[in-house]
Amino acid sequence: MYTIGIDVGGTNLKAGVVNERLEIVAKKSIPLVWESQEKLAKDLADLAAAAAEAAGVAREEIGSIGIGVPGPVDAAQSIIRHTVNIPITNMPIGKMVGAYWPVPVRLGNDADCAALGEFARFGSTDIESLILVTLGTGIGTGIIMNGKIWSGHNSCGGEGGHMVIVHGGELCTCGRHGCWERYASAGALVRQTQRAMEAHPESGMWKLCASTKEVSGRTAFEAMRAGDAAAKEVVDAYIDYLADGLTNLINLLQPDVVCLGGGVSHEREEDLLLPLRQCVRERSIDRDLVDRHTDILTAKLGNDAGIIGAAVL
């Protein structure tokens, strides 16, 4: 049997046929064209059919469909409560897609699905808890405990990016001051790099970018490797902030694994993961109490985590 995992994004709808080894057999993607809930349900059903056809899998071989959406859901009833960037409120997507596909249709938040996908690749006998921390414009977190998504009593939890680590700090989009994502997201790293460049006209970071508009999450890391002191300060401070939030998560929840996702997570191990692990180890409350500590790893599934996670739902 196969499962279809669907990742509903703000710009694209992606569906993949996933086999029992959690491999994607075939994928299909179409742009999201928002008209109505009815149109979206039909588009998703058609996309699932197209993915099955591309995989050469008969409809009868599809055991279930899982859908991940950007926003809080009522998983028990497969209802989307609300989405970010798409004007959906209270959509019974399970029932609506189920009208086209007579199989169970399960629903999850996209960040939670991605975490579930990363969790699934370990095999359920090895670990029972994982937090996926995605470093993008903001910081997304997906929490798996006892092998299941934990998203709070009505699915609005899992917002680790909106954990204040700098009381009274920078204003966040959520309205709070000093959220972790203002300091440790890829977006924050870009802002920190831009500020350092403006303060250091002599910095080698300028050689990598014609203007501060071209700064990326890689700029400071690259300049640091070339020996630039201002860039090293940016990277050190960034890792310090990243470690503070990760240590908070570990002190509170002590999961088996923390996975880092997003572009920044692909930096060289010696420049990011190794110093980060050392910072977190030195700071966590369990450092001298136990032999086995939370593993801090790079996420492996990348853009496919959402599809695979939705399929695992």
Added chain:
Amino acid sequence: MYTIGIDVGGTNLKAGVVNERLEIVAKKSIPLVWESQEKLAKDLADLAAAAAEAAGVAREEIGSIGIGVPGPVDAAQSIIRHTVNIPITNMPIGKMVGAYWPVPVRLGNDADCAALGEFARFGSTDIESLILVTLGTGIGTGIIMNGKIWSGHNSCGGEGGHMVIVHGGELCTCGRHGCWERYASAGALVRQTQRAMEAHPESGMWKLCASTKEVSGRTAFEAMRAGDAAAKEVVDAYIDYLADGLTNLINLLQPDVVCLGGGVSHEREEDLLLPLRQCVRERSIDRDLVDRHTDILTAKLGNDAGIIGAAVL
């Protein structure tokens, strides 16, 4: 049938016979006299027997024993890994107490047991998740999710007091800078009150204490009620810090209930809980997304939470 709950503290051992309605039928307490693991196991077994006798309950009517200890445990095997303030390492307490009592002996961390006790009083059909936040010298947190203790992959989690909310802030006993408990514990409130008194020789707080040594967690609240401006500043700032950590917990885990325990939690509702709830509501990410929010309540079981929680294990 009855259960015996035992609370192992740094100075006293307390045992209670608990009935099926989670009421304590009888309690016994003895000072902890540390000699050896063997002696402690025998003391606990004798204390359980004394509690059963005080309750007028025959040994055959005791179905199980639960023990809460101050430190991380291996709950699956009923082994104490390590305790704070008592020199215990790797004690198979389940097996050792089981030699005297032929019933299942379960083990938990004391803060987790207290959270489980608070959770149990709601009845498992009403809520499925709760965080107990105890405001004492530090801040203790016990996490219940899906009706069970969550203490991390090897029981060193649940340390919400050691979540940094002030990056680079005050040095904590754990070695980090800016932990929540440095700003929002009862101990922190006392230090904040002392500093405000030294800065404000005219403050009404001096009338309540002959010296700053007599300051308690109640001083600022009492002076505020008498109209003292400096005291109001202390209370407002304290609630601000407390709300920051609580909002972090709620954004991340969104439990059904957060219970506040410890002396400070008994302040008048209009002075503590009401402004605190308002701060947290304004700051939490789910404020406009859902109708039902995390309830912030005062813990009800007080000193008995450990015994009842251990009995529920």
